[in-house]
Amino acid sequence: MDAPTELGDFLRSRRARLQPEDAGLPAYGGRRRVPGLRREELAQLAGMSLTYYTRLEQGQSTNASEAVLDALARALQLSEDEHAHLRNLAHPARRPRRTAPRAEYARPGMQQLISAVEGVPALVVDRRSDVLAWNPLAHALLAGHLALDSPDRPSERPNLPQMLFLDPHTRELFTDWDEEAxxxxxxxRLVAGRFPDDRRLASLIGELSMKSSEFAALWSRHPVHNCLSGVKQFHHPIVGSMELSFEVMHVPDESGHRALMYSAEPGSPSEAALGLLAAEISNRRLSENTSSYDSERHTGLSL
Known part of the structure; x- marks a missing residue:
């Protein structure tokens, strides 16, 4: 990703969403040639020259100070996540490029953690949202139509954004697909700002932009939000409607790995539905084990 271009696009998108009256400036009436604030209005609000701001927006200045970025964040009324994204775009952390990126794996401790929790769908994803590991309940909740062991094979790993925008099964899973998108x-967007040199991430974004007009339209708006918790509405093909809370826990290193866990309110119909899904998994495993045992026993008797 081209950081100067991304910075300019982000600044223009945030400038366009603010009207003069939103920033305490006189509107003066009449039609405006551009939506939102003009460059000179934003420069005035941020306390900098129009020439300097123009160079910054056009990607011709790559040494903006923290004070300048803070002033722009205040003038543009950025959220905390957007402010962090602005800093990442203005001062991208360059990492050495690898000619052949290595496959990533979940840490053993994280794999053990998600395997140990019962009744809770849990998975580990990398910065690109490739699934590195999931427990059987998370697999049954999110992608029962895929192989349970697919995260073990890097070339076949499910990717959550790919599934959401390109897989019809996943589209049907979310009651409010637009909100999830x-x-x-x-x-x-936030991850892309943190890891501008990640070629596989750039490739994922390119693929989604080419194959999904909905993704391309959303991406062009430069939304930025660090989604750490919330509620999702599911319509599961086996157990029906569920409302599940989710929590995201980031691994405290530079990998960008994170664990995602879902839970239902105690005593709710959603908790009962999640219990039914867990029971379905147990019954299926029992049936498979029984079939395997009968097959081995039959083979032994034949010998």
């Missing part, structure tokens, strides 16, 4: 793109 906005949340996904906003989170992906």
């Amino acid at each position: 906005r949340r996904t793109v906003a989170s992906l």
Whole structure:
């Protein structure tokens, strides 16, 4: 990703969403040639020259100070996540490029954690939202039509944004697909700002932009949000409607890995539905084990 271009696009998108009256400036009436604030209005609000701001927006200045970025964040009324994204775009952390990126795996401790929790769908994803590991309940909740062991094979790993925008099964899973799509793109934007040199991430964004007009439209709006918790509405093909809370826990290193866990309100119909899904998994495993045992026993008797 081209950081100067991304910075300019982000500044223009945030300038366009503010009207003069929103920033305490006189509107003067009449039609405006551009939506939102003009460059000179934003420069005035941020206390900088129009020439300097123009160079910054056009990607011709790459050494903006923290004071300048803070002033722009205040003038543009950025959220905390948007402010962090602005800093990442203005001062991208350059990392050495690898000619052949290595496959990533969940830490053993994280794999053990999600395997240990019962009745809770849990999974581990990397910065690109590739699924590195999931427990059987998370698999049954999110992607029962895929192989349970697919995260073990890097070339076949499910990717959550890909599934959301390109997989019809996943589209049908979310009751409010539009909200889930906005949340996904906003989170992906934030990650892209943190890891501008990640070629596989850039490739994912390019693929989604080419194959999904909905993704491309959302991406062009530059939404930015660090989605750490919330509520999602599901319509599961086996157990029906569920309302599940989710929590995201980031691994405290530079990998960008995070654990995602879902839960239902105690005593709610959603908790009962989640219990039914867990029971379905147990029954299926029992049936498979029984069939395997009968097959081995039959083979032994034949010998």
